[in-house]
Amino acid sequence: MSLSNKTIIVTGASSGIGEATAKTLAAAGANVVITARRTERLQELKDLIEKEGGKALVVTADVTSKEDWKKVMTETHKTFGKVNVLVNNAGLMPLSFVENLKTDEWDKMVDVNIKGVLNGVASVVPDMKETKNGHIINISSVAGRKVMPAGAVYCATKYAVRALSEGIRQEMGPKYNTKVTAIEPGFVATELTNTITDEDVQDMMSQFEDLTPLQAQDIANSIYYALSQPEHSSVNEILIRPTTQE
Numbered sequence: 109m110s111l112s113n114k115t116i117i118v119t120g121a122s123s124g125i126g127e128a129t130a131k132t133l134a135a136a137g138a139n140v141v142i143t144a145r146r147t148e149r150l151q152e153l154k155d156l157i158e159k160e161g162g163k164a165l166v167v168t169a170d171v172t173s174k175e176d177w178k179k180v181m182t183e184t185h186k187t188f189g190k191v192n193v194l195v196n197n198a199g200l201m202p203l204s205f206v207e208n209l210k211t212d213e214w215d216k217m218v219d220v221n222i223k224g225v226l227n228g229v230a231s232v233v234p235d236m237k238e239t240k241n242g243h244i245i246n247i248s249s250v251a252g253r254k255v256m257p258a259g260a261v262y263c264a265t266k267y268a269v270r271a272l273s274e275g276i277r278q279e280m281g282p283k284y285n286t287k288v289t290a291i292e293p294g295f296v297a298t299e300l301t302n303t304i305t306d307e308d309v310q311d312m313m314s315q316f317e318d319l320t321p322l323q324a325q326d327i328a329n330s331i332y333y334a335l336s337q338p339e340h341s342s343v344n345e346i347l348i349r350p351t352t353q354e
């Protein structure tokens with residue numbers, strides 16, 4: 109299905125799931141707004157998308173900054189017009205055991221994984237109230253359904269993302285014809301584990317060594333699936349694991 113009439117913001121587009129999603133949606137014809145903090149990576153992605161005939165706008169932004177979100181919206185409106193879709197993907201996963209008191213990392217996860225998502229929602233809701241055809245896609249996780257050791261805070265943020273998604277859907281679906289989808293991946297091969305500093309967690313991660321992980325493209329495909337359904341059909345959740353993940 110062509111997404112050629114859609115303007116789509118993808119947060120965390122500088123790597124992993126966000127990068128694959130931006131490429132996939134641009135290839136389907138969408139105007140993609142790619143945001144993250146690493147401008148160089150975003151610029152490389154824009155060049156690639158344009159080389160393949162797609163359209164992309166780079167806006168460097170930190171999802172925790174309301175000022176940066178204003179910039180994202182201003183630039184988007186100027187270049188592509190109203191936002192049809194937001195893919196709230198930016199996130200961090202510095203797993204740690206509670207007793208190790210990595211409290212700065214707890215704060216960061218709450219700031220990026222929850223408040224960053226809320227900042228995105230607050231930015232696009234006015235457009236979606238007006239157009240009455242919006243779609244918000246939030247990246248939660250299997251960790252939003254199942255708590256694991258060293259994941260107390262990360263899982264809490266991903267449970268929050270699922271709760272927010274359902275709450276927004278209940279309010280914005282009936283009143284403003286807005287779709288909301290929570291995507292819940294299992295283990296995906298990306299740079300996400302690079303943020304782990306707790307050495308005790310490294311042993312625990314070895315359980316994933318024998319696993320054939322999902323690829324970022326698998327998640328991009330799920331997002332494309334949710335976006336390519338007819339107007340009356342709102343895909344609320346997609347739970348997707350590697351076949352051999354417990």
Ligand code: NDP
Pocket residue numbers: 119120121122123124125126143144145146147169170171172197198199200201220247248249250292293294295296297298299300301324
């Ligand atoms: P990556 O580490 O590859 O991507 C994370 C992205 O988030 C980067 O583009 C990073 O960009 C961006 N980001 C981080 N902090 C900020 C910030 N403050 N402001 C703006 N952007 C930020 O990991 P993934 O692709 O795996 O992660 C994407 C999402 O998928 C996350 O929400 C993650 O929790 C979720 N997820 C991942 C799973 C996995 O196994 N990989 C499983 C389930 C869910 P930059 O540093 O340039 O700002």
